[in-house]
Amino acid sequence: MKSAKAERLPSIDFRGQNARVRGVIPSVGGGAPGAFIGPNERGVVQNSVEARFDLDIWQRKKLANEAASAEYSAAQKRALAEAIASAQRAGKFYIDLRGVQQQLQIGNQELATLRELLEVTQARRRAGLVNQGAEAATHAEVARVEARLRALEQEADTLVIRIAEETGQSSGAWKSLRTSQASLPLHQAPIPEQLPAQLLMERPDVEESRQLLAAAMALRKEAKRARLPQLQIVGSVGRLAESLPGLLLGSSNIFTTGNSLLMPLFDGGRLRANFEIRSAQEKQAAIRLEETITKAVNELAAAQTQLLAAIERRQSLERACTASAEEAEISEQSFRAGLGEWSEVLERKRRVFAQEEELVINRAAQSRAQVDIYAAIAGSW
Numbered sequence: 001m002k003s004a005k006a007e008r009l010p011s012i013d014f015r016g017q018n019a020r021v022r023g024v025i026p027s028v029g030g031g032a033p034g035a036f037i038g039p040n041e042r043g044v045v046q047n048s049v050e051a052r053f054d055l056d057i058w059q060r061k062k063l064a065n066e067a068a069s070a071e072y073s074a075a076q077k078r079a080l081a082e083a084i085a086s087a088q089r090a091g092k093f094y095i096d097l098r099g100v101q102q103q104l105q106i107g108n109q110e111l112a113t114l115r116e117l118l119e120v121t122q123a124r125r126r127a128g129l130v131n132q133g134a135e136a137a138t139h140a141e142v143a144r145v146e147a148r149l150r151a152l153e154q155e156a157d158t159l160v161i162r163i164a165e166e167t168g169q170s171s172g173a174w175k176s177l178r179t180s181q182a183s184l185p186l187h188q189a190p191i192p193e194q195l196p197a198q199l200l201m202e203r204p205d206v207e208e209s210r211q212l213l214a215a216a217m218a219l220r221k222e223a224k225r226a227r228l229p230q231l232q233i234v235g236s237v238g239r240l241a242e243s244l245p246g247l248l249l250g251s252s253n254i255f256t257t258g259n260s261l262l263m264p265l266f267d268g269g270r271l272r273a274n275f276e277i278r279s280a281q282e283k284q285a286a287i288r289l290e291e292t293i294t295k296a297v298n299e300l301a302a303a304q305t306q307l308l309a310a311i312e313r314r315q316s317l318e319r320a321c322t323a324s325a326e327e328a329e330i331s332e333q334s335f336r337a338g339l340g341e342w343s344e345v346l347e348r349k350r351r352v353f354a355q356e357e358e359l360v361i362n363r364a365a366q367s368r369a370q371v372d373i374y375a376a377i378a379g380s381w
Helices: 002-006 060-126 132-167 171-179 197-201 204-225 270-336 342-376
Strands: 011-026 036-054 230-241 253-262
Touching (some): 132 171, 197 204
Antiparallel strands (some): 036 230
């Protein structure tokens, strides 16, 4: 961008030239008027400081500066989009971690219940009220839950590492998350059925695509105007002589000023090819902008659908969990009183813990959908 701005300023250069000049020159002195002496060949040595300023009547440099500014803005928006995507991933990892921790709590409760049930089953087996198969089945359930808890512990450790990677910190900085307990974050504010379209247009990736399209349009216009004449104001000061020693004479000083017109006549098709390339890049940028907007709309719609589905599912799960917990409590009381079967108690307990775990997963899905909505509109809601 600085280079594009500098192109609009005057340029000052030093020129050193040593050349042989051959041509026909007019006669001087006694010759007839209009007579010429020719052909003549001589050496020319010139040192000069030249200044030139492009009038930019076709605004080519202005367009190049606009393209550079748009590309710089697009790079900034790209960095912001990457930061939002990283925060989105870190937020979802955090939600998964809290969900796993709650699953661990439920699993430990289930394990404690199974161990207590195992003691009761062993006592009843010794009393001859149940067979050895019932005790073996309870042992198997305890081993199953213990294995699941070990897997959840490993998953929690992995999630802490992923959070550290997304935030650019060491896993030790997030070690406290592993031992602390917190509920899943849920945003309770109502979600509008229709969000303003302007929110999507303010997304960094959409802004990036818009800026890239603006840059491509400016470069295409600049390439088209490159075939037009260029008008410059030029001036120079220096010395001109036929030999190097002659440059030391004061009479060799020269001063020039005037205008310069440059118009391309033949370039082998280079300017036309460059214009076609810029035109193709403009079309590609327009297609990318359209695809980015479509992607933004689809991401927001998918996140809203997932959130609404999770909310509806949560309500039915909460009712099911309450009913299953009451049934399990009645079944356990009957078993302890010797009126029920161990298999019935085990089955009802398993159903309660499974539904509670499913409710935790549902809450995590709801929180993840909320994070996706915030990311889809770049946190503007």
